[in-house]
Amino acid sequence: MCVFRSCATVFVPLLLAAVAPSVVALEATPDNDRFDCRLLTTEPTPQTARDWYELNLWAGHCYRYDAHAVRIGFDGVRTLVISHEVNDGVERGRARFLDGPPEVFERRSRIGRLGWAEGGSAPTIPAGIAAKISSHYRLSLAGEERIANRRAYRLDISPLDSFRYGKRLWLDAETGLTLKQSLLDETGRAVETFQLTVLERPRLHQGEVSIDAPREAPRDAWHIGWLPGGFSPQPVETHSGRHGSDVTHRLFSDGLSTFSLFVAPLGEIEPLAPGLHRLGVSHAVVRHRDLDGTPCQVVVMGEMPPRVLLRVADGLSWAAEDS
Missing domain, CATH: 2.50.20.10 (Lipoprotein localisation LolA/LolB/LppX)
Structure with missing residues (x-):
């Protein structure tokens, strides 16, 4: 990926x-x-x-x-x-x-x-x-x-x-x-x-x-720990030929601003350098995290203040940890 x-x-x-x-x-x-x-x-x-x-x-x-x-x-x-x-x-x-x-x-x-x-x-x-x-x-x-x-x-x-x-x-x-x-x-x-x-x-x-029909939310193995006020997951189709089947892509929006979250097992992808990256007017935060014993790459990307993307990426947790 x-x-x-x-x-x-x-x-x-x-x-x-x-x-x-x-x-x-x-x-x-x-x-x-x-x-x-x-x-x-x-x-x-x-x-x-x-x-x-x-x-x-x-x-x-x-x-x-x-x-x-x-x-x-x-x-x-x-x-x-x-x-x-x-x-x-x-x-x-x-x-x-x-x-x-x-x-x-x-x-x-x-x-x-x-x-x-x-x-x-x-x-x-x-x-x-x-x-x-x-x-x-x-x-x-x-x-x-x-x-x-x-x-x-x-x-x-x-x-x-x-x-x-x-x-x-x-x-x-x-x-x-x-x-x-x-x-x-x-x-x-x-x-x-x-x-x-x-x-x-x-x-x-x-x-x-x-008008699009109502869609049931997918079951993700991870949990978003923090979102800015007003942001919520969007019911959009995010499958892409650019990404493998093991890559999860979710979209979040407050109705005007939007950012993407990608989660993928590190063993299945070409890893990116961890840290904050500038992509024109967008920023991307890359983190390598251990989620329930599986090394994963987390990428949060959007036209947002960098500290917001950093906080979202660092707040991600494995769903089992919350229970």
């Missing part, structure tokens, strides 16, 4: 989510299995920062479009083209880089849920994510600007503690789609910016988008 190479597969789905994030108190209840995008045409113009963010989340699911974009990050400036479609209720996002190494990434998905079912239905992302992040971030509108030759409203999302990074979004006044996004570190400095230069033919999907 080379976890660091998987950064591209982690980044691009998030990059696609920057333009098509995953939520407005519309009638998408946990019992529904589909959301009708045409309901967006009946909603009044958002008035508050939270209203705009909710519209942004719905728009990311419901608009079909093509776009040209630029990413300014640790590796300089890269240009790409992006598309988002909805077919038979399933979303398909595609990103193709136009310079540097030839790379194409695709994501097929449904509207997700905020957690595992745990014996019942888990709330959908569109029904709960805006309320969830309001507990850990301050949302505020900062005026009108022009991005990609379109009117945009700037939305500042500032963390209420030191456990997560902030973001700044520029939302299209007509559709609510993200036209520009900056990731802000603890000092408020933009460490990475993603921006559309052209948004072509945005059109509302005249139909429904599927």
Whole structure:
């Protein structure tokens, strides 16, 4: 397993989510299995920062479009083209880089849920994510600007503690789609910016988008000892051809910030150097731990303050130890 190479597969789905994030108190209840995008045409113009963010989340699911974009990050400036479609209720996002190494990434998905079912239905992302992040971030509108030759409203999302990074979004006044996004570190400095230069033919999907069915949580042999407030395990499919069957990958999110956890027996993988590693705007913590007599490699990776990733990695324990 080379976890660091998987950064591209982690980044691009998030990059696609920057333009098509995953939520407005519309009638998408946990019992529904589909959301009708045409309901967006009946909603009044958002008035508050939270209203705009909710519209942004719905728009990311419901608009079909093509776009040209630029990413300014640790590796300089890269240009790409992006598309988002909805077919038979399933979303398909595609990103193709136009310079540097030839790379194409695709994501097929449904509207997700905020957690595992745990014996019942888990709330959908569109029904709960805006309320969830309001507990850990301050949302505020900062005026009108022009991005990609379109009117945009700037939305500042500032963390209420030191456990997560902030973001700044520029939302299209007509559709609510993200036209520009900056990731802000603890000092408020933009460490990475993603921006559309052209948004072509945005059109509302005249139909429904599927909502993912509730999923039962897997049984892991280890236990997370500490998580920042608001973070919870995400019910997403994390199997990958890049990782062997003995590698466990779990995803954790507070609705805005996300990190990955990998656990693998050391005898089955190529070990990585223990310690803290910088991966562009992300960090990765590598630990070699003995879990119930089995030497394992633990990797915690994400766009998070390093001390948070270190604490998560060091708090991992074998489930049997807790009992």
